[in-house]
Amino acid sequence: MNLLKINPQSFHYYKITPIHSLLSSPKTPNSSLLHYDFFFSSSSSSSNYSQISFSKFNFRNPRTNVSNKEGSMWSNEVESFDLFRDYEDLATDGTVYNKTLRLVECSMFAAVAGLAYFLSNSLAIENYFGCFFALPIVISSMRWGLSAGRKTMVATAMLLLTLSGPVKASTYLLMHGLVGLAMGSLWRLGTNWGLSIAVCTVVRALGAIGYVVISSFLIRENILALITINIHASLTYLLTAIGVNTVPSMNAIYTIFGTLLLLNCGFFVFLLHILYALFFTRLGMKDSLTLPRWLKKAI
Structure with missing residues (x-):
């Protein structure tokens, strides 16, 4: 079947x-x-x-x-x-997280710098802590770039404008803010110390002249003229004491005044470079710095 x-x-x-x-x-x-x-x-x-x-x-x-x-x-x-x-986007390597962290850090650095400068002026200890006023701007520039350092400087100036008025804000901006921005920008770009010290010295000198001009306008007195007159009198007395019967010209007085100003600002900026280099080294940012050989050996 x-x-x-x-x-x-x-x-x-x-x-x-x-x-x-x-x-x-x-x-x-x-x-x-x-x-x-x-x-x-x-x-x-x-x-x-x-x-x-x-x-x-x-x-x-x-x-x-x-x-x-x-x-x-x-x-x-x-x-x-x-x-x-x-x-x-909210991850630690995301764009939103990095922008938020940059904004928070810049705000904190601006608040610390403004509060330190305000308290130093109020307690009359500005001369002792003047070397640290530009440090927050340098840190912001080193960590987040040139725009972050500029924003920190502007935020600090606006905070001081609110707390102390336009005089203190302009003083900080001319004497410390521009120097910190220039130093942080040059260090971020990896320039050598020779160029960095020269540029920061010129910036500091121009800021000092601007500060003198603003002070002259506020007190209704020409402070630059008083400085040059005193230099002329002191130099004439020195030449007379050593037996040189001559009167220095005003061009020589201006040259001497500019030289002394650049030397003063140069020594100050050089000390700032050494101090901030040691500070960044302790923070673990030595690899991002361009240090001279003698300082690397010393550190």
Whole structure:
């Protein structure tokens, strides 16, 4: 007896649903799935049968729209991606985190510098702590770039303008702020100490002249003229004491005054370079500094 022999009369049903009937039938749900049902069986006298069934072959119609379920799944995936991107921006190496950290540090440095300068002027100890007033601007420039140092300087000046008025704010800006900005910018760019000391000396000298001009305007007295007159009198007395009967010209007086001013500012800036180099070395920022050989050996 052949069990694999198929009797044609043993087919129960064979149904194919055409496409146009599925699309035109009002009872058919609005979906893009076409159903094809195949069923046939074979039986024999021994009541043994084999049954093969094929059902629900799914074919997607490209002309139909996306279902609501698929649309909701897509929207959930988009929302999850946006949320993941937001968390990624808040990471320690993200852009938003770095900008926030830079803003907070610049604000803290500006507040510390402004408060230190205000208390030093109020307690008359400015001469003892004057070398530290430019340090917050240098740190901001070294850590976050030139724009951060400029913002710290401007924020400190605005804070002092609110606390002490325009005179103290302009004094800090001319005597300490510009020097700190110049030093931090040059150190950030990796220049050698010769160029850095020369530029910072010129900036400090110009700031000192600006401070004298502002003070002259406030007290209604020409302080520069008084300084040159005193230098002329002192030099004339010195030449007379050593037996030289001559009167120095005003050009010589101006040259001597400029030389003394540059020497004073140069020594001050040189000491600032050494002090800040030691401070940054203790903070662990030695690799970002361009130090001379003799200072590297000493450190």
